[in-house]
Amino acid sequence: MANTIQGIRGMNDVLPQDSARWLHVEQVFRDWAAAYGYKNIRMPIVEPTGLFVRGVGEHTDIVEKEMYSFEDSLNGEKLTLRPEGTAGCVRACIEHALLYNQTQRLWYIGPMFRHERPQKGRYRQFHQLGIEAFGFDGPDVDAELIVMLADLWQRLGLAGMQLELNSLGNADERAAHRVALIAYLEKFIDILDEDGKRRLYTNPLRVLDTKNPALQKMAEQAPKLSEFLGEESRLHLAGVRARLDAAGISYTLNDRLVRGLDYYNRTVFEWTTTELGAQATVAAGGRYDGLVEQLGGKSCPAVGFAIGIERLLLLLEAQGIACAGEAADVYLVHQGDEAAALAFTTAITLRKAGLAVVLHAGGGSFKSQFKKADASGARFAVVIGESEALAGQASLKTLTGEGQGEQRTLAIADLAAAIAAG
Ligand code: ATP
Ligand code: MG
Numbered sequence: 420m421a422n423t424i425q426g427i428r429g430m431n432d433v434l435p436q437d438s439a440r441w442l443h444v445e446q447v448f449r450d451w452a453a454a455y456g457y458k459n460i461r462m463p464i465v466e467p468t469g470l471f472v473r474g475v476g477e478h479t480d481i482v483e484k485e486m487y488s489f490e491d492s493l494n495g496e497k498l499t500l501r502p503e504g505t506a507g508c509v510r511a512c513i514e515h516a517l518l519y520n521q522t523q524r525l526w527y528i529g530p531m532f533r534h535e536r537p538q539k540g541r542y543r544q545f546h547q548l549g550i551e552a553f554g555f556d557g558p559d560v561d562a563e564l565i566v567m568l569a570d571l572w573q574r575l576g577l578a579g580m581q582l583e584l585n586s587l588g589n590a591d592e593r594a595a596h597r598v599a600l601i602a603y604l605e606k607f608i609d610i611l612d613e614d615g616k617r618r619l620y621t622n623p624l625r626v627l628d629t630k631n632p633a634l635q636k637m638a639e640q641a642p643k644l645s646e647f648l649g650e651e652s653r654l655h656l657a658g659v660r661a662r663l664d665a666a667g668i669s670y671t672l673n674d675r676l677v678r679g680l681d682y683y684n685r686t687v688f689e690w691t692t693t694e695l696g697a698q699a700t701v702a703a704g705g706r707y708d709g710l711v712e713q714l715g716g717k718s719c720p721a722v723g724f725a726i727g728i729e730r731l732l733l734l735l736e737a738q739g740i741a742c743a744g745e746a747a748d749v750y751l752v753h754q755g756d757e758a759a760a761l762a763f764t765t766a767i768t769l770r771k772a773g774l775a776v777v778l779h780a781g782g783g784s785f786k787s788q789f790k791k792a793d794a795s796g797a798r799f800a801v802v803i804g805e806s807e808a809l810a811g812q813a814s815l816k817t818l819t820g821e822g823q824g825e826q827r828t829l830a831i832a833d834l835a836a837a838i839a840a841g
Contacts, residue, residue: 423525424680427543427544428537428543429535429537429542429544430542430543430544431542431544434522434762438744439742439743439744439745440732440735440736440742442742442744442745443574443742444492444731444732444742445528447571447574447575447590448526448528448548448571450530450574451567451570451571451574452526452550452561455524455563455567456524457524457525457526457550457566458509458523458524458526459525459526459527460508460525460527460658461520461527461529462501462504462507462508462510462511462527462529462539463501463507464501464529464530464532465498465499465500465501466498466499466501466502466506466507467496467497467499468486468488468497468499470499470506470507470510470714471486471498471499471501471502471503471506471827473506473507473713473714474506474509474510474682474710474714475502475503475682476622476682477621478618478621478622478625479622479625481502481503481533484534485502485533485534485535486499486500486502486532486533487499487500487502487532487533487534488500488774489572490773499666499772500532501531501532501547502531502532502533503531503547503725504529504531504547504549504572504725505529505549505682505707505710505723505725506710506714508525508527508549508551509551509711509714509721510714511712512525512553512711512716513711513714513715513716517553518554518711518716518717518719519717521554522552522553522554522555522569523551523552523553523554523597524550524551524552524553524781525550525551526548526549526550526551527548527549527658527823528546528547528548528549528728529542529546529547530545530546531544531545531546531547532544533545535687536796537716538697538698539695539696539733540696540697540698540727540729540733541696541698542729543679545643545727545728545729546727546728547725547726547728548725548726548728548730549667549723549724549725549726549729550564550704550723550724550725551721551722551723552564552721552722552723553711553719553720553721554630554719554720554721555720555722556684556685556708556720556793557658558655558656558657558658558659558662559618559658559662560722561655561658561659561686561705561706561722562658562659562663563662563683564704564722564723564724565582565584565663565668566662566663566666566668566822567660568690568702568713568724568726568798569582569666569668571726571807572690575731575735575740576735576738576740577731577734577735577738577740578738579692579693579694580690580691580692580701580737581671581691581692581693582668582669582670582671582688582689582690582691583670583671583672583673583676583688583689583690583691584656584659584660584663584665584670584672584673584676584684584686584687584688584724585645585672585673585674585675585676585677585686585687586644586645586647586648586652586653586655586685586687587644587658587677587683587684587685587686588644588647588648588652588684588685588706589649589651589652589684589685590684592644592647592648592649592652593624593644593647593684595647596624596642596643596644596647596747597623597624598623598645599642600623600624600626600627600641600642601619601620601623603641603642604619604623604626604641605619607637608632608664608720608733610633611626611634612631612632612633612634614626614629614631615629615631615634624644624677625677626638626815627675627677628639628675628677638675638727639675639697643674644674645674646688647749648751649724652685655685656685661684664821670688676688676689678703678705678830679825682706682707682709682710682713683705683706683707684705684706684707684709685705685706685708686705686706686722687703687705687706687723688704688705689703690702690703692730692734694734694737694738695733695734695737697729698705698727698730701726701727701730701731701734702724702725702726702727703724703725704722704723704724704725704740705722705723705724705753706720706721706722706817707721708720708721709722724739727730744796746775746795746796746798747774747775747776747777747796747797748769748774748775748776748798748799749769749774749775749776749777749798749799749800749801749838750776750777750779750791750792750795750797750799750800750801750818751765751766751769751776751777751778751779751800751801751803752779752785752788752789752792752800752801752802752803753779753788753802753803753804754782754784754785754788754803754804754805755804755805755808757805757809758803758804758805758807758808761803761807761808761811761813761831762778762779762801762803762806763778765801765803765813765834766778768831768834768835769801769834769835769838772835772839773839774835774838774839777795779792785802785804789839792818793818796812796819797818797819798818798819798820799816799817800815800816800818801813801815801816801838802815802816803836807828811830811831812828812829812830812831813827813828813829813831813834814827814828814829814836815828815829815837817837821841822841
């Protein structure tokens with residue numbers, strides 16, 4: 420095996436033994452999104468780099484150091500593998516006039532790309548389920564999105580998820596806070612790390628989001644945005660809180676919850692777990708009323724969130740939640756040329772009747788074929804040998820569940836009905 424080519428670090432294959440979990444959560448996602456009236460949208464994985472610089476924000480971790488950007492070698496266009504879905508979703512909505520005199524409730528799922536240090540729950544290609552609601556400015560939709568996530572944890576059987584909530588206010592409130600914050604942070608300029616110094620004037624709120632333990636105390640005592648919120652922002656937050664209370668959802672107000680993307684205002688929230696170490700946030704989102712206009716559309720309120728699917732799957736595993744793979748209904752065993760020919764057409768007939776059938780291929784003794792039939796998890800084996808083939812018959816053996824081990828001989832024409840009956 421000299422000279423094999425390896426996959427890229429931090430970009431993972433999902434192998435057959437793990438894909439049952441993916442299929443399971445994807446199915447739950449679809450039913451759940453539909454239950455709230457959300458429609459699916461699918462955007463390209465590559466977008467113009469400028470979309471993220473403008474949409475996510477120039478002075479964010481994502482744009483400063485995490486994007487996979489390159490030039491199209493044919494026309495020199497600057498392109499980026501999408502690091503998140505919201506900017507592309509907004510671009511698509513503007514481009515196709517989806518926000519013109521109408522509201523939209525949208526969801527999408529797919530891979531995102533960020534050049535980060537790979538570790539458990541943090542990858543360079545990872546997947547998000549995103550939800551975006553456009554055209555709603557009241558706290559009811561913010562609250563419904565949070566309720567929707569609480570419902571998702573329940574549908575998946577997840578326990579112990581914690582909710583953190585904050586308000587980032589509006590632009591004027593953030594500007595007033597910013598002045599106070601910069602004045603405060605300037606006093607600590609000597610102890611700020613390199614990121615902190617660089618962001619002091621470009622994005623001081625993000626200085627508070629530091630993961631550096633030496634800066635924690637300074638961050639804790641910094642002027643709080645909550646003290647700068649005006650009447651409308653406070654009312655909005657109160658509206659969200661009242662609805663969460665009514666839905667019986669508990670939460671922690673976290674003054675220091677800012678988001679890694681610049682476009683948020685008012686409501687921001689994160690659902691976290693204590694079971695995944697530092698990669699604690701499973702779903703995160705909030706309101707981003709300014710983004711549509713910032714990306715060239717007509718001003719339109721918006722709110723949304725994204726779920727990190729790998730973290731969700733790790734959590735399902737940590738909590739021992741089983742997701743059974745889909746087994747076929749029938750494993751079709753056969754031996755001899757006549758039998759092989761009859762088995763081939765029988766498989767077609769059974770599938771037309773709506774059954775999932777694995778047709779054995781590759782020959783081998785009955786014994787080895789039966790081993791494969793058992794390992795497949797199929798409920799039935801259909802067995803066609805030379806004598807059955809001559810008689811236009813097959814034997815039907817129950818491999819699992821009720822009647823396990825029972826075997827009977829049937830006409831090929833009667834097989835589908837017998838299998839469907841049990
Ligand atoms: P973090 O603080 O963990 O880096 P973030 O604030 O950068 O998260 P968002 O941009 O809000 O994350 O993305 C939403 C969700 O997507 C995160 O809460 C997380 O579950 C998931 N996510 C983000 N980056 C990664 C990654 N590199 N690998 C796996 N999942 C990720
Ligand atoms: Mg990040």
